[in-house]
Amino acid sequence: MGDRGDKVIGPVDPMQVPRFAGPATYARLPALDAVGKAQVAILGVPFDSGVVYRPGARFGPAAIRAGSRMLRPFNAWTEAEPFAQQVADAGDVACTPFSIEQAIGEIEAAAKATYERAPHVLAIGGDHTVALPMLRAASARFGPLALVHFDAHLDTWNTYFGGARYTHGTPFRRAAEEGLLDLRRSLHVGTRGPQFSAQDLPEDAALGFRLIDGRAIDDRGAAAIASEIREVVGQAQTYVSLDIDVLDPAFAPGTGTPEAGGWSSREAIAVIRGLGGIRLAAADVVEVAPAYDHAEVTAIAAANIVYELLCLFAMTKGDG
Amino acid sequence: MGDRGDKVIGPVDPMQVPRFAGPATYARLPALDAVGKAQVAILGVPFDSGVVYRPGARFGPAAIRAGSRMLRPFNAWTEAEPFAQQVADAGDVACTPFSIEQAIGEIEAAAKATYERAPHVLAIGGDHTVALPMLRAASARFGPLALVHFDAHLDTWNTYFGGARYTHGTPFRRAAEEGLLDLRRSLHVGTRGPQFSAQDLPEDAALGFRLIDGRAIDDRGAAAIASEIREVVGQAQTYVSLDIDVLDPAFAPGTGTPEAGGWSSREAIAVIRGLGGIRLAAADVVEVAPAYDHAEVTAIAAANIVYELLCLFAMTKGDG
Amino acid sequence: MGDRGDKVIGPVDPMQVPRFAGPATYARLPALDAVGKAQVAILGVPFDSGVVYRPGARFGPAAIRAGSRMLRPFNAWTEAEPFAQQVADAGDVACTPFSIEQAIGEIEAAAKATYERAPHVLAIGGDHTVALPMLRAASARFGPLALVHFDAHLDTWNTYFGGARYTHGTPFRRAAEEGLLDLRRSLHVGTRGPQFSAQDLPEDAALGFRLIDGRAIDDRGAAAIASEIREVVGQAQTYVSLDIDVLDPAFAPGTGTPEAGGWSSREAIAVIRGLGGIRLAAADVVEVAPAYDHAEVTAIAAANIVYELLCLFAMTKGDG
Amino acid sequence: MGDRGDKVIGPVDPMQVPRFAGPATYARLPALDAVGKAQVAILGVPFDSGVVYRPGARFGPAAIRAGSRMLRPFNAWTEAEPFAQQVADAGDVACTPFSIEQAIGEIEAAAKATYERAPHVLAIGGDHTVALPMLRAASARFGPLALVHFDAHLDTWNTYFGGARYTHGTPFRRAAEEGLLDLRRSLHVGTRGPQFSAQDLPEDAALGFRLIDGRAIDDRGAAAIASEIREVVGQAQTYVSLDIDVLDPAFAPGTGTPEAGGWSSREAIAVIRGLGGIRLAAADVVEVAPAYDHAEVTAIAAANIVYELLCLFAMTKGDG
Amino acid sequence: MGDRGDKVIGPVDPMQVPRFAGPATYARLPALDAVGKAQVAILGVPFDSGVVYRPGARFGPAAIRAGSRMLRPFNAWTEAEPFAQQVADAGDVACTPFSIEQAIGEIEAAAKATYERAPHVLAIGGDHTVALPMLRAASARFGPLALVHFDAHLDTWNTYFGGARYTHGTPFRRAAEEGLLDLRRSLHVGTRGPQFSAQDLPEDAALGFRLIDGRAIDDRGAAAIASEIREVVGQAQTYVSLDIDVLDPAFAPGTGTPEAGGWSSREAIAVIRGLGGIRLAAADVVEVAPAYDHAEVTAIAAANIVYELLCLFAMTKGDG
């Protein structure tokens, strides 16, 4: 679905060009500049100045791209063909590391520019701060969005350190305040770990978010979680935001605020595969910090999660 | 519950002091010296001269403290508030690496001195040798203790290398011989991996220990295991000793005798959360060897396990 | 069962020689040269020139041996005593890294020479290319073999890069073409990840292979998978080939083509333990690439899988 | 020289408390709070939001402290006794990662508060941005300072990304503009690597800085460099700012903007030892980013450089 | 000097696009496809099937590109402006890992195609096998070439393992045999480590190569070595081939056959800077194996060496 004709350009052929060679784009797909337009654009957002603990997610987009070199075009398990639609790599946003608010503006502008060329944008972070400008841009296009937020943490805190409002711990409170979300259809999934106080969950619920917490995977399993998510979001235009720390540190050591007791990558993939049929508008996969990764374990998990989200886009009908 | 008045001093406020700054105590809690007395004292025991394979757990206390910087005060999942009781970091025992028996004496003395200032002591190791002097001190205070021993290994072997009786493979045989344990109420949990011979399990059983082996988590699940443990220990004063190698090497690479096929950190946390209501007298978390860790995966798991044990202390009524 | 008399020589005694000392053979067992003959010979095949992505499995045999130093002789969970039969380490095949076809010939010759001294050979790789010559040698002895192929990938592709027929992605297609397999009794287990096209699975099935894919472990569990495998292979002479990437990258980071969403080491061990009673003729454990490993996590998992296969040999009656 | 009497409190005795145990302060020295006043205060500045490439120096102070555990009190090579003067660890500045300008204010305030308790402050960073507030505080006390700036880079660029004036690439231009430096007595040492343009060096010289570039160590040796530095700074009150990237990446992999071709740690130590007799007012050692370090190589080098600077303070007479 | 007009397109502006963002080309230069023609083309050759020890240099081109993100356009020390000439990244050769001879043919063809678009080609490897096809292509253009071969090893062995003629240990013997070299003007520099026999050096000399061995840097220094090299090659068209293992493993851990006692990166850079004025026709930098690298130490050193070679091209007059 590029603008150079009917032909969709897929990944470089691994039978001709070895996987360790060739372009450094996601899945060795064409650059968006090369195809002009795409059905889904993958946008790198190398920003990590909003983190409270380990920085380094500025190198996340490059890591996720490196971790995607082994992907193949047919998802035999869901029968999705994610690259049958034109997917293209839009490169990186050039955003400053030195001012969070300036960077948020730059990301929002870059995302909006990308929407000129693709009906769907999937951001690869970068820290979770980037969800706010990505939601602003998506909401500008789709209206208030249902939110499926996979994360160990709520990310709806208010401020830090004497008033910092824009950080990786606050994007969804800001998004809620700004009216970017359809709060009847928004939820956190995979939340675990200790909270600051007994008020955290009630306050988050008061904002309107539902919660499928970290115990659910043991109690009810991945399929049931997927089904609950589908019920919440229904056929609303939906934004999926996945913080890689929803995975256990064993599966995602390369992240900024690791939290023991998380999902396996198999569970994460199973949940996302179970979302087939939702109306996926936009998405992000964030908080991959490769300086803490080993053998690309985190990057490969993230690249596969992006892949499964691309399959959901492929299964979303008629929204381009 | 410090001796400077009624006020419990909790962790440094992460909204004022970033988590990567501030004191290097467990959870950035006050030093025991600063508060004088505490309900639970966390005692570092940097001793690893009792190991048969990889040494390095002498750096374990520092690693667990580093891995605890992200903890928050409210356990939303059990509603425990572990820092509502005064928890304090008692620093490290100054024990020699050059003589196991001298070190055991030094640890026992330091533990007893700590009990002068706190009714409960949680040791962070160090190798499993340290369980013996910690049990001696705990037993001196509480009498023979029920034991919940989480570990890949039995640790009830007799001697090594021509007579070494005090090692990380023998603490619970010594403890049984010394009458420190209530053997009707003591058990190993998570044992897996090959044994030396067909006699190992029967000999261990002959000492009086029960066994919930590594298959149980698959067969019966974490909740059932917790329930079985609660039944065994009943309302006896109980010592929980957790060797981090009860986790799989994927979740705890940083340990001295890793054994394939272990628990996930989620399973370990679920089992410990299921122990609410036992009468926790004392505990240890041992065998974190950070030279083999990656991205603090092991240290974070151990710090969270300590946290869950602190929640159990908080849920133990009337024993201070 | 060596040829120097009745006495089986087991591992070096860890109560006399510390585990970090002593010979660098698998499980510190005797060299095959030292015992002359054995019931099972472990043969290192340090070849990795057939890989499409990360090389390095040439160092795999040394890594698996290092990861085996902690093993003990009694499998309390299956009651197998793998070292009650004579197991010996046959050292490494001296195969060239510079020509895949020459190396395959060298491996086949070395395997056949090993069969002169042991009725069963277990190869430790090396990349999956080595399965082909190992199957040739095993088939020469046992006739066409049932195959249990644990792997994230099918490894039945045809050619790469303008005609390369012998690679780590093609051994089982070659083996099928060469008549080495009993295709009514052969199957892939643990296959996951995207495929090249919708034709991959049907083409593989057309070769005759059955498939227990990656979803089965969630849907039916390890015991059921083991039971299905036993049913497929029946009492045929069986070859088990295990690519360590059947494990998730969290459990096996040190491998050549890691694929998110795999088994845990506990699941792999449970499946293999469930195969007791099959007629195990020969086996391989491949694709351990230690340059990507951490803290020997992969090597220890592989060494334990080799151990469980040795237990299966011990439980296989009357085939020596 | 603490305020509790005449007695200087030195490091914990390593013959009583093993080096892997005991407090996590620099060199296991007392906390400034414990001694009240000190001759030199070591102040952790865990700030890294000013970096253009790899972040992570926020964990630098903790790393340098960990790397200092092996230090001993007598410098046999210069006969300095750095701990004969009271040196104390002032802990970490609580500065926000979310606003560079707010953080600079917080650091300046904390530094000034520390000067209330110690005539000399040595900052351990943190990125090089922190040199600006440290210079402001030092200059408030000592007047305009001679500067000895060890670094691969000039750090006198003007702005980045549309106007960012306060970053780790600009502190000395800002310091020069603010009148904090005695520019007749200020120089860069160890500068190497490519520049942005032919104007960089002339522009820097126009600000007033002298330059001993990276070739000097080969051409003239460490002793001559030290002598040249001593000549430039004379007996002016001097600020030494050392970016760990003055070392080659082999000696300091754990840093934010590594530059090939640098000094060895032996050369750096030799140069600093050669500065005996300068009038050291204050200092910083910055840009240690432990996520990129290995085996504490960088941290140990940095801790030793801090030690040599403490020796220079000890050899500076009459300025307390 | 691209074909789209007069304007040379340099690296992406780091004041607009942060260095961790933007294209993954060498130094963030334009792709050769984007500029059409260039003065120097950088060609990735991700081939490592010719190695005798550690494989992994197939990931070398990507690593060197990642290590080049910090480079700036002005070499203040030699006053060269390497990007004032059009330098462009020609991407990777698609060469098979499965047949050394096929790959050599593919590399030679790709190099020749690149020479259609650029008078000079600098290959980034890849193992040292790639020097042979690069020399074939360069020699086809320039005639027999003077060779400056920086390496710990001679790489003029004959065959391995029963006849392998094309490996990373043999390229310069093959090149000599094929008449690609001007042997009166060819030399090895930095050779060190043990040899196979007393014949190795004489045999190499008999082929015509001169030798500046590893002791020379201590005995005579970098400037003298550079001067000797310049004398040997004179004004002949010269090929520089640099195996990163000419550096000590401390400076280049990420390589295939590390050899203790090598150069520092500072020494290597000094020697290359000293070659200003030679007539550089073509070059390669090989044997970067990132799986063994740490914190990009090797990659950064290699990227800087490539940079210094680009400066030599810039200082070579009139050969385009």
Added chain:
Amino acid sequence: MGDRGDKVIGPVDPMQVPRFAGPATYARLPALDAVGKAQVAILGVPFDSGVVYRPGARFGPAAIRAGSRMLRPFNAWTEAEPFAQQVADAGDVACTPFSIEQAIGEIEAAAKATYERAPHVLAIGGDHTVALPMLRAASARFGPLALVHFDAHLDTWNTYFGGARYTHGTPFRRAAEEGLLDLRRSLHVGTRGPQFSAQDLPEDAALGFRLIDGRAIDDRGAAAIASEIREVVGQAQTYVSLDIDVLDPAFAPGTGTPEAGGWSSREAIAVIRGLGGIRLAAADVVEVAPAYDHAEVTAIAAANIVYELLCLFAMTKGDG
């Protein structure tokens, strides 16, 4: 010079058996058991219970062997042929980690048993504690020995932690007290780093040791140091003990008490090569702790140092 005839058995031929394959002995030499007798026996001493900081040297012998796989038989730079004499690997001493004094006895006994089969023994450690029993055994054979002690530290402290006399910080004081050394001909080389007090160096000198400290390499160079050493030891039977921490942590990160500012591996090799003509009786290379190593940098340096010592043995005439 084995007892099976005249033929010396050298390393496995790397042209037949790839270096990553074959036996795990030092340099792939024969086991001492296989050749019966040897001119030099290499004895692994996997003991590290005497360390004051980082343990792990128990894995040192295996690491040094792994790091020796690339060695070749001809030292072109000194013309020594170290394997022209029979060198054999005597395996590891089975010494307990649980009692320093028991282990010292076991090591002494094993060393003496080895001297029954070889006139020269070179120990690979293990921590520096092992020098004492090795000196006891060597002295029993050769009488009091001249000592060349390469180390960052003096290792002549007296006791630790209330009386520990046998540790890695005390072997040479014990050796001096026991009369094992010819103190007129003994010296420390490479000593650097801070001391405990101004008494350390005088006390050491009072024991009789001379000192070539860490500054000498800069002031006088490797050749002069070698010459000074040769003068001190003269033609006395000499023991060389090399602690790998004489190297800088950049060159030897994998060690127990790293000290900034050390030698490069090139300098160490140059000094040892300069010792040709001393009468080498025995030697050790100790303190390689591979858990802290990276890419075998330390192990390769140590293996090369062992190689250079073997060359010294080869150049020592008439002492077998």
